[in-house]
Amino acid sequence: MNSSLSKINVLEMSHVINVKLLSILIFYELINGLLQETTVVKTVAVIYLIHGGRWVLLILKIVSGTVPSFYQRRQSYLLAKSKMDHTEQARCRELAKSSTFYRSVYSEIEEVGWEHLVRLGGDLTFLSFRILDEKGRLHFMEIQLDKTYPKSPPSISADVPYNFDLQWSINSRLKDVVQQFHEYLEKLQEFWSTLDDIDKSLCVIDPKQPSRSISHRQINIGNDCFIMLCIDANNPRSLPETKDKPYLENLACLLETQLPRPTDVPKNDQQVECGICYAQCLPVDDELGAKSGSGTDYTCDNTTCSKAFHSVCLGDWLRSITTTRQSFNVLFGNCPYCSDPVAVKINNVKN
Template sequence: MGSHLEDQLLMMKKFPLLVPQNSTSTVYDGFLSVEKRYFHISLVVPKYPLLDGMNLHCSWELAYFLKDKEKEVQELADTCSMLSFYLTSLQNLLTSCMKTQWLPPSQLNCTNMESFQRLMSDIETVGMKHIEFLSHSMTWLKLRVIDDAQRCHILRLDVGANYPHENIQVQADLPQIALQNIKKNNSVVGIFRSFVHEISSLQNIWKLLDNVDEECWVLDPDKPTRKDMTRRIVIGQNLSLQLTFDSNDAMARPSMKLFGPELGVQPFRESLAANVEEWQDTCSLVENLKCVLSVATFPVRPDSLSQKKDQLVYEGECVICYSVQLEGELPSEVCKNVRCGSPFHASCLLEWLQCVPGNIQSFSRIHGTCPSCGSAISCPISP
């Protein structure tokens, strides 16, 4: 363990242009500096820090200087106890070879050395502890940040081959506004610092959303991510509430939209109108929702393996396709029969009504009968 750490420290100090490609440091890729020239090399060290079974892959320029030196190179691998020692010895061997062999400078492949050095300098500024992955081509990387709540956030940057002279493509699981703020920068360091700032500023809103996900039955998104600033939660039989949050202000009251049959929605609409001013910043979001909607509890997502085994359609599911989400669409049409109130995806209901004999099309709607109870029902006709 001691030699492992010692060798890693020596590698970082003496060979900063050689970057480990995995967490176990068994694969390295980058450049070896010799006599102010840079040679691309790749190393596979399966038993790191031991050099047993090590493979060296190098550019044609390096191979040119090491021609007829295969025996010496192998002896270095056999006698050196650590990778850093091996590379130091390889540098010395190359220095000797370059004094006796000549290669026109015009034939030396710089491989965008200026760009590579700038990228490595910026990576060093960011800190190696934040490097999740660095591609073999050095054209894209992933950075990692752990926030105050121990959430792991990954930032992918496609820097291209001419960094920093190309626009950097940024990917991160953040709200759109935060992502746009990050993209205003055009350097790895600037983007990373902006990424850290946005993560810090989003802590409160994420805490609030985690509270909703834990205590409510979320219909949409099915699997919320950190970029999602909306939640549609179940509040009653075939009734749901969509909440849209301001990512810049966790204390702001979210906008709310009710979904469901009018007879079921009306009491909640009246409660919202009467109690909306009762919203208190000192209370949790769920407690505030209970207050303004005048409910004691919210429905809990059933365990499909142990609850309602005899039930064909679960809460919030379309009674035609038996699913909540259909290609990103949630059930938006509801039977107005008080005793039914079945929800449907607009596309499912449209397809159903088009197959029902005697359907009537009037302007932009199609009319027919509910597949659950036979009552009159209609839905928009898709363009």
């Protein structure tokens, strides 16, 4: 009797072990996605007939979706990873493009000269350079680069009467922009010289603080009469009658009257005092060469400052400042009064 019971227990245990092994096998196949739901249902039916119980219930829950399968989780993970890989690849491509753009811009600034750079945007798409023309006037040129640079030309802005036509090709560089801007400034020298003469010699009512881009002046000619002068940037002497004369002389001849001078400028053309040596004129000295006995010839471009200097005095002062930079015969530093950027040409006056 005991022997029969032992055999029955052993048989039941073998059934349980077989069912568990079969259930584990089905569970493994489900994880790896190797079984279809119809196959699982048939297998579950067999298990139920053999043993039934908790294993069948667990498998049915997995098939019905009550318990999320590892296969489903694995598929979701692979899908998310694929999306992340695609995003990362796109980001790497953008970084590669940006890296090429940064290297190109840094290389081109080096060609122009870092001493001419005033401002540089954080993403390197905005740059500002200081340019000194042949008369010592300081100009600032702002350059806006597109992300497709150099395929697309840069945008240029400056304090000038009209924008110059930039000649651009895929092989052009920033140094070409600076060179073209230099050539453009040379064409405007007579225009600015004429306006400077008007500002110094006539009673200008408006504008009070003219910029380099403004080409008109309203002047007082006496007896509560005013005239508006508009200077052609391309032809500053374009007045009728005697075009060969200087603008102011031509204007006086045209109006047949002597134009009043500014009340704060004496008739003997007395110069304002220098902001460094506090003298109106330099001493007469052979060592100063052509500058001997000359008046102030440099004015701060900051309209709220407009302090006048002898270029010799300003050059000596800039040499005494450790932050001053020099490029060829030009000193770059800051105004002693307003700290705005200044640039002055220096010459070996002894020669």
